[in-house]
Amino acid sequence: MAKQQKALYRVISKIRASLDLETIFRTATKETCKLLGVERIAVYRFSEDWGGEFIGDCEFAEVGWDDLETLGKNTIWNDTHLQENQGGRYRNNENLVVADVYAAGLSQCHLEILEQFHIRAYATAPIFIGQKLWGVLAAYQHSQSHEWQDLEVQFLSQVATQLGFAVKQAELLGQTEQKAADLRAANEQQQILLNSIAEIRESLDLDTLFQTTVREVRRIMNADRVGIFKFDEGSDCQSGEFVAEDILPEFNPAIAVKVRDPCFAERYAAHYQQGRIQVISDVFKAGFKVCHLEILEQFQIKAKIVVHLIKGNRLWGLLCINQCGHPRHWKLAEVQFVKQLAAQFSVALNHAELLAQSRSQAEQLTQAIQALQQSNEKLEALTNLDALTQVGNRRFFDEVLEKEWLRLRRMQNHLSLILFDIDNFKSYNDRYGHPSGDECLIQVARASQRVLQRPADVLARYGGEEFAVILPETDGEGAIRVAKQIQDAIKQLEIPNAGLWEDRPFVTVSLGIVSEIPAEEKSVGGLIDRADAALYEAKAKGRDTWVCDGGDRREPRWITSDSSDKDRHRD
Missing domain, CATH: 3.30.450.40 (GAF domain)
Structure with missing residues (x-):
C-alpha cells in the first residue's frame, strides 16, 4: 500500500508539474502504464452527444503493442449504450472492470470493436471536471485476460481524479491566457487608432x-x-x-x-x-x-x-x-x-x-489595460496557487525555497523547513469519501495558514495530503514552536476520524522539521531530504508527533516531541 501511494504521489507530482494538457496526458498515460504493468493506457473524451474519441498522442503502449492500430490520433469510438444513457455508469463515478471480454457477456457489435484493437481485458475510470463527466481513463490488456486487483483499479481511479483537477486548472489557465492575448491585441489596435487621430484638434466642439x-x-x-x-x-x-x-x-x-x-x-x-x-x-x-x-x-x-x-x-x-x-x-x-x-x-x-x-477608445484602452493587468495578476495567482486549498502549490514552493536558500546563504542566517502530512489520510478518504477528504485538506491548510504570522513565512501544498512550511531567518527552536502550533491548530479543528485511530477520534498530523544555515557545500535538495527523513521518523514513532533533525552530521540525531528540554539544547 505504501509503495502504491508513493508511486501515486510521483505520478501526481509529474502531472502537476505541467499546465499543458498534451504534456499532462502523455505523462499520465506513460507513468500509469508502467506502474500498473499493463500493455496500454489511453484517455477517452466525451463529446456533446455522449459519443467520443480517444485523444491523439495521449496514449502509451508497452513495447510489442505500440505497433497495433492506435487508439489515439482522434479515433472516434461511439458507444451507443453510453450515448443512450448519457455516460452510463460513469456519470455515477463508477469504474468498469472486464477481466476477459469473451466471458463478460458483451454484445457482438461491442466485441467487434474491441477485437479491432486486440483488446482482451480492460479497466476504466471516469474523469470529472468539477461535477461534469469529461472522459474516461482506460487501461487495456491485449495479450491475455487479466484479473484486475482492487489496488490497480483504485490507482487508476485516483489518477483519473487527478487528471480531472489538472484538466480544469489547464483550461482555466488557457482561458486566462486567451483573454490576456485578446486584451494585448486590443491594446495594439487602440494605440494605432489613437495615433491615426493625433492630428485632430482637441478643442473641436x-x-x-x-x-x-x-x-x-x-x-x-x-x-x-x-x-x-x-x-x-x-x-x-x-x-x-x-x-x-x-x-x-x-x-x-x-x-x-x-x-x-x-x-x-x-x-x-x-x-x-x-x-x-x-x-x-x-x-x-x-x-x-x-x-x-x-x-x-x-x-x-x-x-x-x-x-x-x-x-x-x-x-x-x-x-x-x-x-x-x-x-x-x-x-x-x-x-x-x-x-x-x-x-x-x-x-x-x-x-x-x-x-x-x-475619447471613447481611450477609455476602452484604459479599461483594457486594467483588465490585462487583472488578468495577468489572476494568471500569476493561478500558476502559484493550489486549486483546491488556495495555498501555494509545488511550483511556488520550489521557487520560494530556492530563492530563500540563496538569500540566506549570503546572509549566513538560518532557514527552517517543516514537512507535515495528515495521518492515515488514505483510510480517511476510504471511510468518508473524496469530497470529505478534499474538505479536510482545505481545513488543514486554513488552520496551518493562520498559524503563520510573518509575511515571509510560506505554506504550500507539497503533494497529496502533504504540506510544507518555509521559515526564513528561523532557527530550530523557532521552527519547533511553529510546528507545535500547527499540530495544535489542526487538533482543535476536531475533524472526526472515528474508528481509524484508537484513542484518537480526530484528524492529526505528523511533522518533520529541519533547520540549518545554507552553505556552498549544501543544497536545497539536501534540506528537503532531511525534512522528509524527519517526517518519516515521526511516522515510524506512531504519528501525531513531530521530529526535528537536530544536527548536520552524516547520521542525523533526532529531537522528538518526547525529548527533554535538555536534549533539545545539547549540541
Missing part, C-alpha cells in the same frame, strides 16, 4: 462650431437666416430639426422646431447625397410640391442656398442660407463660398466624431 458657423456665415452672406439642419437618426431624411441658427429678429425662428417632409426624402435626398447643391432665387417659381412649399412658407423662406453636410458616407444634415424678406439672386462667388464652407464643415463633423471615438 460641435456646439461651438455650429454657433460660430451660422453667425459668421449670416454676417458674411448678409442673409436673413442661416441654419444647420440635422436629420433624425433612422428617419431616411424624412424628419429632423435645426440644431443651430442665426436669424434677424423680425423673422420666425426655426431652432428646435420639428420638421417632417416626406417630399424632401422622395425627391431631393438622393441628389444631396450625391453632392448636388440647391440654389433657389424664388421658391414660388421653383416648382416645389405643395407639401414642401408649405414648410418653406412656415419659415418665411423666399430664396435659399442648401448644401449637403456629409458625415462618413451618409447625409447627416444641411447648411441652409435663407432670404426671408424677398427673393434673391445668388452670385456664383456666394455659391462657391457656401460650397467650400460646407465641405470644411463636413470635415469638422467627421473630425468631431473621430474625437469622440478617440
Whole structure:
C-alpha cells in the first residue's frame, strides 16, 4: 500500500508539474502504464452527444503493442449504450472492470470493436471536471485476460481524479491566457487608432462650431437666416430639426422646431447625397410640391442656398442660407463660398466624431489595460496557487525555497523547513469519501495558514495530503514552536476520524522539521531530504508527533516531541 501511494504521489507530482494538457496526458498515460504493468493506457473524451474519441498522442503502449492500430490520433469510438444513457455508469463515478471480454457477456457489435484493437481485458475510470463527466481513463490488456486487483483499479481511479483537477486548472489557465492575448491585441489596435487621430484638434466642439458657423456665415452672406439642419437618426431624411441658427429678429425662428417632409426624402435626398447643391432665387417659381412649399412658407423662406453636410458616407444634415424678406439672386462667388464652407464643415463633423471615438477608445484602452493587468495578476495567482486549498502549490514552493536558500546563504542566517502530512489520510478518504477528504485538506491548510504570522513565512501544498512550511531567518527552536502550533491548530479543528485511530477520534498530523544555515557545500535538495527523513521518523514513532533533525552530521540525531528540554539544547 505504501509503495502504491508513493508511486501515486510521483505520478501526481509529474502531472502537476505541467499546465499543458498534451504534456499532462502523455505523462499520465506513460507513468500509469508502467506502474500498473499493463500493455496500454489511453484517455477517452466525451463529446456533446455522449459519443467520443480517444485523444491523439495521449496514449502509451508497452513495447510489442505500440505497433497495433492506435487508439489515439482522434479515433472516434461511439458507444451507443453510453450515448443512450448519457455516460452510463460513469456519470455515477463508477469504474468498469472486464477481466476477459469473451466471458463478460458483451454484445457482438461491442466485441467487434474491441477485437479491432486486440483488446482482451480492460479497466476504466471516469474523469470529472468539477461535477461534469469529461472522459474516461482506460487501461487495456491485449495479450491475455487479466484479473484486475482492487489496488490497480483504485490507482487508476485516483489518477483519473487527478487528471480531472489538472484538466480544469489547464483550461482555466488557457482561458486566462486567451483573454490576456485578446486584451494585448486590443491594446495594439487602440494605440494605432489613437495615433491615426493625433492630428485632430482637441478643442473641436460641435456646439461651438455650429454657433460660430451660422453667425459668421449670416454676417458674411448678409442673409436673413442661416441654419444647420440635422436629420433624425433612422428617419431616411424624412424628419429632423435645426440644431443651430442665426436669424434677424423680425423673422420666425426655426431652432428646435420639428420638421417632417416626406417630399424632401422622395425627391431631393438622393441628389444631396450625391453632392448636388440647391440654389433657389424664388421658391414660388421653383416648382416645389405643395407639401414642401408649405414648410418653406412656415419659415418665411423666399430664396435659399442648401448644401449637403456629409458625415462618413451618409447625409447627416444641411447648411441652409435663407432670404426671408424677398427673393434673391445668388452670385456664383456666394455659391462657391457656401460650397467650400460646407465641405470644411463636413470635415469638422467627421473630425468631431473621430474625437469622440478617440475619447471613447481611450477609455476602452484604459479599461483594457486594467483588465490585462487583472488578468495577468489572476494568471500569476493561478500558476502559484493550489486549486483546491488556495495555498501555494509545488511550483511556488520550489521557487520560494530556492530563492530563500540563496538569500540566506549570503546572509549566513538560518532557514527552517517543516514537512507535515495528515495521518492515515488514505483510510480517511476510504471511510468518508473524496469530497470529505478534499474538505479536510482545505481545513488543514486554513488552520496551518493562520498559524503563520510573518509575511515571509510560506505554506504550500507539497503533494497529496502533504504540506510544507518555509521559515526564513528561523532557527530550530523557532521552527519547533511553529510546528507545535500547527499540530495544535489542526487538533482543535476536531475533524472526526472515528474508528481509524484508537484513542484518537480526530484528524492529526505528523511533522518533520529541519533547520540549518545554507552553505556552498549544501543544497536545497539536501534540506528537503532531511525534512522528509524527519517526517518519516515521526511516522515510524506512531504519528501525531513531530521530529526535528537536530544536527548536520552524516547520521542525523533526532529531537522528538518526547525529548527533554535538555536534549533539545545539547549540541
